[in-house]
Amino acid sequence: MLTLLTLLACSPVRPNADGPGDGGVAAGGPRPPRVEVTLVAEAKGYAPGQAMWLAVQYDIQKDWHLYWSNPGDTGLPTTAALTAPEGWGVEGPDYAAPHRFVSPGELVSFGYSDSATLMFRVTPPAEAAGDAVFTAAARWLACKEICVPGEATASLSLSPIHGAWTGGGLDAQLGLIPLPMAIWPGATARLDDGARSLSVDLPGAAEVEVFPDAETWLHLAGPPQVASSARGQLVRLTLRPDAPEGLTPRGVMRATPKGGGNAQVLDFYAPPSTPE
């Protein structure tokens, strides 16, 4: 039986009356943004020993946005910490691929409007029994012209299912998080310039967006270079000369196939090193 407990979410925010003035903020202050956080599961219950997905869902008021794990030039990452019953395995969060925002001064940020999704993979022990309660502690910075930090918790209780367990209730959300690059037919990755530059060739791609992870972002020599060819799209990220040894460009990409079809979110990473 599905028991969904959701504690919403909006940090109460008001203009900082005792601060040294919020220049640029309209008289009376803007209305605080609503960010509602829910925790949902891919099935109505759990099967002992069977791994399953949970999603922390942030529903964002129109015109506001939250940030990806790498916020880019400005902002703060959206985060969630999941508490599971003792003995359960927890992996994650995996972030949905973001969109790109540009503000004056060519400052580039990565984030979400409308909704953000962070996914966790949880695994009950084989001997699990009784209701399992999960709590996600979520934190974010919501922005439009101004920004407001917020936090909330959301909970979910799942009962054990004996007999046939059916997952798949979060397939739409799973389509937003990165899959291994190798699932794209013919995808290849190549390191050049003493492993300072990573090129990814995606045959059959009409369009590719690349979002470097936080560590790579700090050390990039410039924005991703995307070149079109008859074959598809070639994407290249290059590190600055002063980037630390051992760092290779990585992140996620969103690729749209030629001739239409759904965009695919993929990891952007260096190929495993092979012996000379």
Place this chain on the structure above:
Amino acid sequence: MLSLLIALACAPKPAAEAPAPPAVDAAAPAPAAPVAAEAVVGQAAPDFTLTDVTGASHTLSAYKGKTVVLEWFNPDCPFVKYAHGQGGPLVGLPKTWIDQGVVWLAINSGAEGKQGAGKERNAAAVGEYGMVNPVLIDADGAVGRRYAAKTTPHMFIIDAQGVLVYDGALDNAPLGKVEAEPRQDHVVAALTALAAGQPVAQGRTQPYGCSVKY
């Protein structure tokens, strides 16, 4: 409780499959042409001359022989308010280092009319925050762009030889919340190393905060 309102200029520009542009986008100024940053860790820091809120002129190269800290500043950015507010990491920190011979310069690159910009607002902020260091006005953003200053606070440190040795965040605790234990006070660590004649271990970190209001 944090009760913060921030005027970050982060007007969304939708990607190809993003929803319709939010209304705020139309009001946002057109982005300036990108300029390659001249400030590179390990190389000579770009020289500049700016005037502070009292009318005094400051030229970076005139401070050669001393360690110089540049703090990108906007008195109305919540990250700056936090850092300069009661118990914040920048309360008393400049004075501690100025007393040891360090030069500490706050720079505001906000364009006229933007949040926290202008001589008058920043002169008032010096009093509000009890600042002992000069606040320099870079209204056209030229110095900010040469340094690729992205956020407030975005910190730079220049050694006595005029070489840029640090470019990044104040610490790893935006708004006092540590991102990953242990807490790291990057600027303090760099200044401590320089004072001891040691190299700065971590020359670049990712700055956080409000966008600079170019």
